[in-house]
Amino acid sequence: MAGFVIRVKTKSGQKVVNGLSSNDTVLQLKKKLSELTGFKINLLHVLSGFPPKTINLNNESSTINDCGIVSGDTLIVEEKQQQQQQSPIEDIKKPESRSHIVDSEGFTEASGVLIKKIVPADNSCLFTSVGYVLNGSIDSNCSGFMRELIANAVASDPEEYSEAILGKPNKSYCEWIMKPDSWGGGIEVSILSKFYGLEIVVVNSVSGIISRFGEDQHYSHRVFLIFDGIHYDPLYMEPFNGGSIQTLFPTNDERVLLEATQLAKEAKSSRQFTDVQNFTVKCMDCMVDLSGEKAATQHAKDTGHTNFDEIN
Known part of the structure; x- marks a missing residue:
């Protein structure tokens, strides 16, 4: 099929795949993605949609069309971590997760309550929180990938990310953000918003102010984080009926914004925040x-x- 084009996002930036058709095999697609990213075929992890969902590419003889991939789609391509041998005890320890609404068909209309999910205070709370609102599970392993994609985004645009913006030289910042003890903030949130194509709303429980990263991009969906001056946690909708949680919301649903604002006010009144000036x-x-x-x-x-x- 002429004009079949797929956009690919990786931690090193965005690229375009040409030379394929919808009738080509999954194996041909994987070879192209491997060439483009430098990842081994058996380590490719491909996602698409909002929030990003894994695309099953195990059947290499099926067609690209069979996988639901169409011309114009954007694929997020990550590299799987090499599996390490685990002990029986380690096998039992799985990331905490719950059934999670992953598409608009499951969206509710305020049929629940917005709740803060506590994530570890390990200097990667921002990245863990973003991972939670995308995937519905707490997985600290996502921080390495997000740190690297942020460093690459900053390094690739030294004019946009100048020393005046970063507070340090571009190269020094890139080295700093890769360290596991470096905290993320507004710059990192804005880059993640752009990469995932989502509006990320940060509710400040100290001031009650809401910051909407990616608001000017008119994204169709948004997610919520709450910030207490030091620590980020994700927000999710707990349904009244005890069903699947919801972390992804249409940007035209202002009711969730109001509920998030109320949650921040309650947190502030009960002093559920860290006073960064006086703590x-x-x-x-x-x-x-x-x-x-x-x-x-x-x-x-x-x-x-x-x-x-x-x-x-």
């Missing part, structure tokens, strides 16, 4: 007390210590 933490490496975010950040830079506990 006190103890460095658990050297047992020094530090007051405020700037002091903690400077201490981390000076010593390399990142193991802090808040003092109430």
Whole structure:
């Protein structure tokens, strides 16, 4: 078929696949994707849609059309991690997950309550939270992929991501964000919004302000995170009937925005946030007390210590 084109997003940027038709085999598609990304065929992990859902490419003799892929589609291509041998105990430990609504047919109309899902406070809470609203499960392994795609996005556009924007030289930022103890913020949220094609709404429980990343792109769907001054958590809709949770919402549904605002107000009134100007933490490496975010950040830079506990 002439004019059959597929867009491919990877952590290194967006590319275009030409030279295929809808009647070509899945194996031919996988070979093309492997050539384009440098990933081995057996390690390709391909997703599409909103939120991204895995496309089954196991039947290599079937056609591209059989997989539901049509010209103009955008595929997100990741590299699977090599499987490591696990002990029986490790096999039991699976990421926490629940049945999760993955398409618009399952969308509800305010038939539930918006709830905060607690994710680990391990300096990758932003990435874990974004992974949760996309996939309905807590999986800290997604942080490495997101850090790398952010670093690549920043490195590829030094004019957009200048030292004035980043607060440090472009190259230094890229090295910094790849470190597992580096925290994500507004810059990282905006890049993830663009990459996944979703509006990401961040509700600040300190100020009650809502920031809508990707709002000007007029995306069809949005997800919600709540930020307490230090830590990000994802928000999800818990249905009254106990069915599947919902983390993806149409951008034309303003009721969920209002509910998220109310949740932030409740969190603020009950002081479920960290006052970044006045909070006190103890460095658990050297047992020094530090007051405020700037002091903690400077201490981390000076010593390399990142193991802090808040003092109430």
